[in-house]
Amino acid sequence: MTKYIIIGNSTAAIGAIEGIRSLDTTSPITLFSSENHHTYSRPLISYLLENKTTLEKMKYRDDNFYELNNVTVVYEKIVKINSDKKQVYTEANKEFSYDKLLVATGSRPFVPPTKGLDSVKKYFTFMSLDDALDLEKVANSTSKVLIIGAGLIGLKCAECLQNKVNKITVIDLADRILSSILDKDASEFMQKHLEKNGINFILSQAVTSFNGNVAQIGDKNVEFDILVMAVGVRAQTELIRDIGGTVNRGIYVDTKMQTSIADIYSAGDCTEIYDISCDKVRPLPLLPNAYIGGNCAGINMAGGEMVFDNAIPMNSIGLFGLHIITAGSYIGDIKEIQVPNGYKKLFYQDNYLKGYIVVGEIERAGIYTSLIRNKTPLDSIDFDLIAVNPTLIAFEKKVRKTKLGGKV
Amino acid sequence: MKRVYVNEEWCLGCHLCEYYCTFANSNMTNMAELRNMIIRPNIRVEENNKISFAVSCRHCTDPLCVKSCLTNALSKKDGVISIDKDKCIGCFTCIVSCPYGAISVSANDIAQKCELCTNNSNTSPLCVQKCPNGAIVYEER
């Protein structure tokens, strides 16, 4: 009998529960959620505003999930851990003890300190369900929206507000949109597409100051009714940092998702993790990694043997009907493929595929992902063929045989 | 568990599997209704200088697509990975993660994949039943 405590109620937490229950079906699991919602899928908040989904469908697991998995949910925030006593404490200073603990606190929006920000009546972030619901309340056909940050969050936000509001302007310090996942050409391609759909961009600039509902950007002023801060996110690492656990840009974890402190595991956006595509340790705040990491942590917490050692960045994002798929890192040599009303670039270095960007024709792109993830030597496949068109024929006969004739 | 396996040695590249798959997953009563239709099968034939074989979902033991699914639309029950069309919002994270390229975009812009004909009126995968040369089989391995 092991007492499990999980701090957090999102993807990594669910992954952990399913991991634990795959080995230990009886021991009690207590889960702490700072948000007062059944577990839901964060990336869906923009779809919610577009009415492409509903609160019901947004649920990341069915209503009876906790019950089925015998999980006690406590809708309270954990503020402190005592790793010697093996206890955690709520704001109300209630104590709960654990044998194995998972910290899956995720990340929070980063709001850069800007002059006069306090003069803005209300600004929004776009991370949580509550954020989205608040935003929905105020947005109307006359609203002028200013979004700070042309990253995934900012643009998804822009997309979902587009039909609801009067005007949307997105500003970013970088010289291009989606700078974290696209290279220059790709972002230009994408920018054109977004502009066609009525999004305005101000790039290579920042808000120098706010004055009420006016933002000063360089020498001109931009009025707005709604301000959305989508500059980026920061891992929530305090709980571990406070008790002296190793923390950099995120909580440090080994390949078993264990922190530097005994019996404490961590997974999801709050961690940093080894990215094999560029062999650097860095936060990879992406849902698939959160689940896989959480699941791996759960299995190890329950005494199983599991490692998560092939994490890479993976993104699939659709904006105004145009799909982008990217994975890995954009380093090494480039192979660019011309595709009709789309875009494709492969990045490879010393015989391995490192990353790729595909815009438009996204089908079967996962085959590229697997090349990166499995570190497939490019000279073992027909790279020219696969570059043009992701296909299994590019692999050697014997590999094909196991892929298609073997149990996988 | 029984899975669909293909043997390129016997694949004739006739593409019949694609048409039968489309038919199986349509609600047509007569295959001729495929006339003048762009088909979107869950099994696709790959061809390159005289090599050909069909590819469909391998129903992996450790399915990345299910783990990556944003909405829990993809799930695995008794070894069969199925998709809840109602939940899928077409983010296509599954497409990024599937190493076989076995998940594709449906007519209404969400993900679609082979469910071994458990989701239609056929008793076993129609592509297997109709393969003229036993290149596609449905068996335990």
Next chain:
Amino acid sequence: MQREGEIRIPSGCAISAIFSKGNKKVQGADMIKSIAVMHERSNGLGGGFAGYGIYPDYADCYAFHIFYDDKISKKTCEEFLEEHFDIINLSKIPTTNIPEITNKPLIWRYFVKPLSIKLTDSQLDEKEFVSRCVFRINTRLTGTYIFSSGKNMGVFKAVGYPEDVGRFYRLDDYEGYSFTAHGRYPTNTPGWWGGAHPFALLDYSVVHNGEISSYDANRRAIEMYGYKCTLQTDTEVITYIFDYLHRKKHLTLDEIAKVIAAPFWQTIEKMEPNEARTCEYLRNAFSSQLITGPFSIIVGFENGLMALNDRLKLRSMVVGEKDDMVYIASEEAAIRVIQKDLDKIWSPRGGEPVILLREDK
């Protein structure tokens, strides 16, 4: 209507036999009594008997029983016999005229020995010489038919019910170590004396009940070995097969059973290897002598008797024993009527031969 021999005549029947392993004598009268019980199994179109050990005084002569249509036939035949044989004795076969037996031919009996010059000229063994002469006569000389040609044995047959035939031939006057009897039920025939059973060649005589499906396969095979199936009856072909396997190929009686009523392959597979090899050999080497279809036969020969059913036992046949006497018949009643208390009575399985030999021999 075609005469027997010009057309194949299938027929059902009744058969019966009495055999003495020891020195006890078997009476012709008993044989009649037994076959008479099975009256219903015949239809009056043929009956007959074979008796063994009935001519002790002429034991070393071939006893030819011959039907003649007329005097001319008799004359020609006797000329032939004179040429090839030394005729020790000749006489009419004694008969009693009775209303039940009509239009009888001339019935003569000759006790003969092959002329040694002729025999040496022919470069054949004695029996082969005799059998060839018999075939010559039966096939070449019209109006003449040798229906019995063995040593110290004789066949008595006619158109009629067997019991009447017995009376007609005064069978009560004969005694020997073995008798067989036959009542015939041909499905279509004008009925001809020669066509009645037993059918005999040399000392082999066969009574048979059944209709064999392998007939033409057997016939065409046996005719290749110099036999002529002039009557086209099962009994005839069975007799020749028996003669071929026993006299010419020297197979043991047991081996003969394994040929004509061969064990099924599924049975052979279960046998111990040596026996299985023998059976496979016999089935391979003599595949054309396999007899299929229903039959129960009793084959008489010098000092012995063999009864056999087809391998599916599609015809009835029971065997009873009392001391050193053995009784065989289509129906048990036919045995009980002449021997009330039996030591033992049983029904042989299909293909399982009953082989009887005289002890002192």
Next chain:
Amino acid sequence: MAINYTYFNYEIIRNYDRCINCRVCERQCSNEVHRFDEEHNIMVSDETKCVNCQRCVTLCPTRALKIVKTNNEFRENANWSGKAIYKIYRQATSGGVLLSSMGNPEPYPIYFDKMLLNASQVTNPSIDPLREPMETKVFLGAKPTEIKRDKDGKLINNLSPHLKLEVPMMFSAMSYGSISYNAHKSLAMAAKSLGIYYNTGEGGLHEDFYKYGANTIVQVASGRFGVHKQFLDSGAAIEIKIGQGAKPGIGGHLPGTKIMGDVSKTRMIPEGSDAISPAPHHDIYSIEDLRQLVYSLKTATNFKKPVIIKIAAVHNISAICSGIARSGADIIAIDGFRGGTGAAPTRIRDNVGIPIELALASVDQRLRDEGIRDNVSLVVAGSIRNSADVVKAIALGADAVYIGTAALLALGCHLCRDCQSGKCNWGIATQDPELVKRLNPEIGYKRLINLINAWQHEIKEMIGGMGINSIESLRGNRLMLRGIGLTQKELDILGIKHAGE
């Protein structure tokens, strides 16, 4: 040539209400009959190339296709049929010998269809194969002339080498080269699991198939292709092919285009060179020469293997067979004039030889008359089309039959009779790897097994009905046959009575 006299036989009817442009017809037609017209987005066809192999019809998922005989006609002429005229045009254009394949298709009498079988009623019982054992095992080979016993009287096995068949059917000679690797493999696998034999034909034996040797008859023909010690030793029996029913009196010709890779290796001739088997064996100009070859082959294999002589049914067949039966051969295989082939001059295929039924009847009787029927077993071939043909052949006197065309049909052949083109769409009579792969032996051999099993069931039913429970009691049992609509002469030759007699 100014005028194209091409006169095509077929019309392809495509039901456009059903055609879904899946293009399977196009992809599967090696004759390039079908084509997708991008511009108008429809399938079109060029009928002149169609050989009516039915591949497209069979695979069309919506049954949108059918192939019909064209009703385009020359002016009516009872003497000069359209076919006759067309052939003239062809030869006037090509100057060549007309070639065709498979068996004689002309409307000569089929005697099997003029014979009826017997069944038991009342006087003896028919036997139910579902309840009683019903035996179909046969041995092929000479029967011993005398019985030998050891000192303690036990029988000595003095049987000459023989073949043991679980059913009286074998797959007749079809060479690797004339048919594909996969076709050969299917036959080999089927023969093995059925406990019967298949025949290499004159093409040697592919190294992969030596493992089926126990069920293989290796053939030695006039070209001696692929013949060597190991080849002879590998088989269960050796067949000397003198002639074949489809082309009696002439040799074989496998075009160089089919002599590629393994085929050339197996035949032991250079790639691309035509494989031409001479008309006669040039070491057999008379019966005594045959005897020599029989004994050289027997010596070469230590008298361990039965030798089969295969000949075409020709006019004086029974005299020839009586000679062969005295030549030391163990089995005679007679191939009737309907026998198939991979390629034969049309005029020869359609005009030379005699029907197998008559040949068999007279040979069997002749050998019996001469008392030498036991010297040999008789195997007959040349269009055994169903189990009833098998029963009739055995009742006439055959020990077993060879089936060729029927086996190919089981493998998918549709008798388009265009084998000589090498473009067989069914992967049978071709060496093109793309076409060969269309025949998956795993499927093919099961279909062959099904066919033989089905025939075996039917044979059991038929002989059971006759009251026979072992096939050897049927052999030569001509009373089980009656003729229908035959002349007295035909009846005499067949040695059977007319129905009603």
